[in-house]
Amino acid sequence: MLDVYSLLKFDNPDGGVWKQGFDITYEPDEWETEPLQVFVVPHSHNDPGWVKTFDKYFTDQTQHILNNMVVKLAEDPRRKFIWSEISFFSKWWETADVYKQEAMRKLILGGQLEIVTGGWVMTDEANAHYFAMIDQLIEGHQWLERNLGIIPQSGWAVDPFGHSATMAYLLKKANLTSMLIQRVHYSIKKHFASTRSLEFMWRQAWDTGSSTDMFCHMMPFYSYDVPHTCGPDPKICCQFDFKRLPGGRINCPWKVPPKSVVEANVAERAQLLLDQYRKKSKLYRSKVLLVPLGDDFRYDKALEWDQQYTNYQKLFDYMNSQPELHVQAQFGTLTDYFNALYKAYGVPPGSRPGDFPVLSGDFFAYADREDHYWTGYYTSRPFYKSLDRVIESHLRGAEILYSLAVANARHAGMEGRYPVTDYALLVDARRSVGLFQHHDAITGTAKENVVIDYGTKLLRALIGLKRVIINAAHFLVMKNKEFYRFYQTEPFLDTDDRRATQDSLPQRTLIELDPAGPRYLVLFNPIEQERLCAVTVLVNTVRVRVLTEDGQTLPVQLSAQWSSATQMSAEVFEATFMVRLPPLGLAVFHLYDSADSHMTIRSDTLLRLSGHGVAARALDPLPVRSQPADSQTFYISSQTLTLGFSGTTGLLESIRRKDDPQEVKVQMQFMIYGTRPSKDKSGAYLFLPDGKPKPYNLKELPAVRVVEGPLFSEVVAQYQHFEQTVRIHNVPGVDGLSVDITIMVDIRDQTNKELAMRLVTNIQNGDVFYTDLNSFQIQPRRFYQKLPLQGNFYPMSSQAYIQDSHHRLTLHTAQSLGISSLESGQLEVIMDRRLMQDDNRGLGQGLKDNKKTANRFRLLLEKRSMGNMMIDSGTTSFPSMVSHATSALLNHEVLALPVLPKRRGVPPLQTFAPLKSVLPCDIHLLNLRSIQTQKDPQFPSPHTALILHRLAMDCGFEGQNLGFNCTTTRGQIIVSDLFKNLDLQLLQPMSLTLMHSSTPLANDSTISLDPMEISAFKLKLR
């Protein structure tokens, strides 16, 4: 795709009736030897929340669509339909009576209704993380298997705002054979149409063979509605949308209405339509043609079913009865179309037909017309993009701990005493997170009340997941399981934090220490490697002592909690200590209120104040110094890093690694984008800036707080619209190698402004930069002057980097945001957007519900090792091992779970370390997901899905101490050696969504993964 980008002019000449294309001509005799086969595929695009909430859509439209479907498809076996969103389908199924269910099942098994993709939703492909993309696909597919016994074969994605290669890979691994995409930049569509490349084998960029090839059909025109799917001329195609017959509620904006097909006009109507079909067919290589027939929430009235199906059947009957037309037209499902195409080329489904082209890369950024780039939604509503990822980490952690707890309970014969019913909480969370991956949810493009509905569901999921985690942790840390008693109303552990409402930031749990006795603390490490890191908890006293399980006193750095830039709390303090946690484990610590710990060291705090009040601060519970700010650069440092900060602004200026004499300029700047004065303005989808951004007005100099101590040092600079916190951890290993950055953003008093964070460095990356796709793979990008500024922005869900022959600077992110590199040496992230108007894509609202949002990052500066100058091929690139580990750290925070005080004392606890052997450090345990029973979806079966991803990495950077034993095994692992105290009773390779199984392997088999491969296995552990 990068080659295509360099080739195109990205101009926008008028293409005639097909405005963004060209004139299409054909010879009348072209179909004489091989007739045109036309498959008209009726569909209805149902958004699980957008302008209305999920439930409101279901009540108002979706249930009627599905109710009518049962009746109307049954009237004629030639009628076909496709459906994709299982969230809606399952809701309908659960409210339908057995007769309706039976009728629906008959339509599906009879091939009249095809379930396409079969995900919980049609996911967004820019902001969604691959963990969630897979999870919602599993949830949908598992529902289909349990209720209908069917397996989807074709993917259908007509509405996501740009398409990711990750989706092609996931569908391939789920054993789908073909897929369809629609929203692709109009210039790229035109180019692909002119080279007849709209159907291609989509190959992953890293694949040196063809094992990842996925057959993909790209729709050629502007939209998936009827006017843009029958052929190049919308004025004609609209006449074949029979819902728009005169007298109805909608009409054709091209001013020629449809006509009912009758004997007198059928020849003329059929000719007119066939001309469009033939022209469209000229854009593709085969003589099989796909014609979708539908739109948003279509077919909700019985009348529309009659209008479309009877008129089209008349047209088909006429066309098919005229041999000289050389056409065979019919209703079909998506797979009917694909299979006819494969048959025409004599290849099995999913194989490359003839000399069809092969393509690697992705389809971002999307523009539908002019310079209207859909790059705003990469950042829109960052609060929820962040909340989503916090919940995903909890979901993964809860799945793993629940599976381990249930397996351990079974092993101990205590299954009956464990709250296995927590499974219902997992199911609810899977579905809420799944729902949020919808292309109007995580994108931030739904109406305000719909956003609240999503937020409420997400918060409910988060609360449920925290309960699953504490219940599992309770069982797993009990030293003597005989003392284990579970009381629903009396939790053993407290949660790590709480959110008061769906739109508020979390409040960390305060651990109240008491001289009378210790408090116990359980720390959960959700990552699959041992973790050496600094952990901070809130305590109510400055007299704190932290002990490990076996009684060793840990060094503690005590620092203040700040209620404002200069005001410290007298009641709450932060205790930071360094811990070593087992992989996926739960470690136990003891906290005492004790005066005599020489291991507790108070942070040194300096307030750098500009002008206003440099006063003595006698009343502070912890010592603070203050001094007037000066323009001198000041520094903080750790054993691995030294950071320089501007004396005037308090913002980061430079990074120096201890092993590298060269200081690297990394200047943090804040910029403001405005919107255009013209009528087309930025909104939830579109980014239409009024030119280059202007520097954020730093006139009002901030109060800067510098905190230094043995375990961490940080600089906090507070501005009116954001607060920068830059922290480094003085610990060995990964946690100490990167810079922890939190930007608290609050732009609620702005109008039509977007706040950007820019990193200005002396790295000579030219116009090349790298962004991840769905946190799964890295996509090289190039800045193009020929694109408008907004066309150079890309989604970043976990990282972006720039590099030259010496250094790579990676910005890791904990939430999806839009990013670009507008000049050599720069990275620029849009942090939040406040836009007062709609941008004419159907939402009908601006973005005015901004929240106070905490955007979290880790900045990693790496040095290339000698003899390893730039090994990137230009089409692929990989993070280093340190980068992978940093991303894991940032995305999966340690959960600090205090044991609640017990009247009769706390029974003995012990650290739980589930892994028997060390996992190779390039194997990521993506999930350990308990599979539901066939009978009751609210209960777990004895089976668990183990999903592994082998990370690919760039080894050209100087080795650093990761803090854990990093070994690789060429992708080989022995699953039976993995879990301590558990017997592996089944090891069965599965397709990604567990729909296809291979022969079970011997339990002690070695399994093997290629770099980048994701594989699923069904396990029975007890």
Ligand SMILES: [Zn+2]
């Ligand atoms: Zn949609």
